[in-house]
Amino acid sequence: MTTLLKAQSLVRTLPLTVPVTLVQDISLEIDHGEFVAIMGPSGSGKSSLLYLLGLLDIPTSGRLWLDGQETSGFDEDTLADIRLSKLGFVFQFHFLLAEFTALDNVMLPMRKLAKLSELQIQQRAEQLLKDLGMADHRHKRPDQLSGGQRQRVAIARALANDPLIILADEPTGNLDSVSSANVKEILRDLATHQGKTIITVTHDPVFAKAADRRIGLVDGRIDDQWVHPGLQK
Amino acid sequence: MRLQLGIAVTHLLARKRQTLVSLSGIVLGTAFFLAVSALMQGSEKDFIKRLVDNSPHITVSDEYRGADIQPADMKWPDAAVNIRSVKPQTEVRGIRGHQQKLAFIESIPGLRVAPALTGSVVLTFAGRIQGVSLTGLVPESMREVSSIEEKMIEGSLEALNVNPNGIIVGIGLINKFKLAMGRNVTVTTSDGVVRSMKIVGIFRTGTANYDETQTYALLKKVQSLLNRPNRVNRFVIQLNDPNKARDVATIIEQRIGYKSVSWLEASEDIMSLLTVRNVIMYSVVTAILVVAAFGIYNTISTIVMEKTRDIAIMKSMGFHASDIRLIFLSEGLIVGLVGSLLGILLGLGLMWILDQVTLPVSQFGGPTHLPVYRGQRQFFIAFGFAMISAIAASYLPANKGGRVHPVDILRGSM
Structure with missing residues (x-):
């Protein structure tokens, strides 16, 4: 497998009155099709690291390569364009747009990218929802769906522009066990059968077990010795 | 552009009551502007027409x-000449x-x-x-x-x-x-x-x-x-x-x-009164539209506040700050456009009503109807005022929306 994402000495410090360092000197490489779980205690900088890897946040120092392209120094619009075409996000709370139907939510990133015709966009969105078992619910708005269904729509939306990487921030954190298992299977399947790279932040040891690799994070640094209590033998 | 417009329309339709309130402000502002200005312009034009029709456009008099x-002034043009008790020649x-x-x-x-x-x-x-x-x-x-x-x-x-x-x-x-x-x-x-x-x-x-x-x-x-x-x-x-x-x-x-005196010169005091009248009219109508603009500002500010999380999500998806600004500016534009068009229709209705008002015929003639003037310029001014108010009112919240940093919102939501 080849390296898709490479971080070198990433540091993120919030410039407050007393500066707060969220991520300290993190270097890592993630390959194509790899399923990586980032774990760690609360406040260890898991989400902050995910935002840096997902180009949502800009590191205070350090370098980051995505698909062979160094992203340091890119302006906000260029980073937004990369996010649109190469990355997909799934959050703990589904974050679907409340006034839009499931289908519209999935079509939104494709409409923004504007590489397909409106008909093709609709067909692809319907197919994605169908693949995730949401075909019958495509015309429902988020408030008419269950938590698990919303998260599946959010995954479909993340997949809309056929991204290289899906970044998920505690995607099962707000779901019951059945829905969690369902989301875990979907993400695992995306990595195994569709070659998508999955980077997820999770507290859930069962979900983390599905990952190819687990990265422990303590106080903003990678700690290879840290193991989630639920995964300790 | 179509995508941003679609989102803007969806936002407005989801808040029907707030949108209607904002819309009403623009509709009423535009309509009243048109009705009042039609009456003011009509009476002004009627007055000027009477002035022009009843008096010469130019009068050349023997003065x-x-x-x-x-002659002393001509002889010593640079000197300080003081001539007293000058008596004009009898002629x-x-x-x-x-x-x-x-x-x-x-x-x-x-x-x-x-x-x-x-x-x-x-x-x-x-x-x-x-x-x-x-x-x-x-x-x-x-x-x-x-x-x-x-x-x-x-x-x-x-x-x-x-x-x-x-x-x-x-x-x-x-x-x-x-x-x-x-x-x-x-x-x-x-x-x-x-x-x-x-x-x-x-x-x-x-x-x-x-x-x-x-x-x-x-x-x-x-x-x-x-x-x-x-x-x-x-x-x-x-x-x-x-x-x-x-x-x-x-x-x-x-x-x-x-001495040749034009009707404009002869009626300068009246014309300046008409100008003052117009300034008063435009000030009142501008005030109405400014109040209406606050309504739009309030609605779009509320939407921006409510939609901060959606803005963060759209930005994480890959929307640019300019896309977000465009969405909220479009909302102002839509309210302004729909409001001013409905306002023009209502204004035309008000003009029609004013047209129906009959005045008792005076002893010396005069208008039997209110002088209502439908000038293109008034419609353009009303439309322009409404659009500028709407755009100005939506600019600040739109700009605020564009500046939302997704991580700040996402971090706060976790």
């Missing part, structure tokens, strides 16, 4: 603007060489000119006395420059040619003296000349003072009465385009030397 230059008043000057004025395209001699006389009838202004005219040329013929309720200007001893008087004088057509009145000049003249025409302009104190007779008759043979003291000029009056008056005055 000069400045005092005569004294027969009137425009000198009026035939040549008349010929020059007639050579200017786009105008009609008539010579006149006006003087003060006293009219007496059955023991009643009234000082009036008697204008000597040539019916053929006066008809071309004055609307007096249209104001005749009995007789005509032509009657003066038929009866050279005839006089035309206003309805005010007729009522005051209890006169009638065909009756004789006595005319006495300041030189003591007394003549009996027959009433051959009665006019009504609607202006009481004019109808009581203006009289007309043949030019030659008046020249004889006032002892100014072959003299005129006024040129009355009508232009095809009354708006050129000021320029044409300047040209005439520069060329012939006599």
Whole structure:
């Protein structure tokens, strides 16, 4: 497998009155099709690291390569364009747009990218929802769906522009066990059968077990010795 | 653009009540602006039309603007000359060489000119006395420059040619003296000349003072009465385009030397009053639209606040700050556009209602309906005002939305 994402000495410090360092000197490489779980205690900088890897946040120092392209120094619009075409996000709370139907939510990133015709966009969105078992619910708005269904729509939306990487921030954190298992299977399947790279932040040891690799994070640094209590033998 | 517009429309439709309130502000602001300005502009135009129709566009009189230059001033132009007790030379008043000057004025395209001699006389009838202004005219040329013929309720200007001893008087004088057509009145000049003249025409302009104190007779008759043979003291000029009056008056005055006063100059105080009236109207209407703009600002600010999380999600998806700004600016634009168009429709409705209002006919004529003016300019101004208010009101919240940093929101939501 080849390296898709490479971080070198990433540091993120919030410039407050007393500066707060969220991520300290993190270097890592993630390959194509790899399923990586980032774990760690609360406040260890898991989400902050995910935002840096997902180009949502800009590191205070350090370098980051995505698909062979160094992203340091890119302006906000260029980073937004990369996010649109190469990355997909799934959050703990589904974050679907409340006034839009499931289908519209999935079509939104494709409409923004504007590489397909409106008909093709609709067909692809319907197919994605169908693949995730949401075909019958495509015309429902988020408030008419269950938590698990919303998260599946959010995954479909993340997949809309056929991204290289899906970044998920505690995607099962707000779901019951059945829905969690369902989301875990979907993400695992995306990595195994569709070659998508999955980077997820999770507290859930069962979900983390599905990952190819687990990265422990303590106080903003990678700690290879840290193991989630639920995964300790 | 289509995507951003779609999101903007969805936001507005999801908040029907707030959107309707914002929309109502713009609709009412635009409609009232149109109705009020139609009435104001209508009355202004009606007033100016009366002013222009009832008075000469340019009057050339036998006066000069400045005092005569004294020979001592010409001799020592740079010296401090002080001449006391200057007494003007006694002269027969009137425009000198009026035939040549008349010929020059007639050579200017786009105008009609008539010579006149006006003087003060006293009219007496059955023991009643009234000082009036008697204008000597040539019916053929006066008809071309004055609307007096249209104001005749009995007789005509032509009657003066038929009866050279005839006089035309206003309805005010007729009522005051209890006169009638065909009756004789006595005319006495300041030189003591007394003549009996027959009433051959009665006019009504609607202006009481004019109808009581203006009289007309043949030019030659008046020249004889006032002892100014072959003299005129006024040129009355009508232009095809009354708006050129000021320029044409300047040209005439520069060329012939006599004071040429355009209707604009003569009515400057009234025109400045109309300007003040317009400033008041525009200020009030701007205030209405500013209040309406606050409604839009409030709605879009609320949407931006409520949608901060959605903005963060859209930005994480790959929307640019400019896309977000465009969404919220579009919301302002949509409210402005729909509001101003509905406002124009309502404004037209209000104008129609104003059109239906009938006024009692005055003794002297005048409008029987409210003067409602539907000028394109008013519609453009109303539309422009509404759009600018809406865009300005949505700019700040749109800009705020564009500046949302997704990580700040996502971190706060976890």
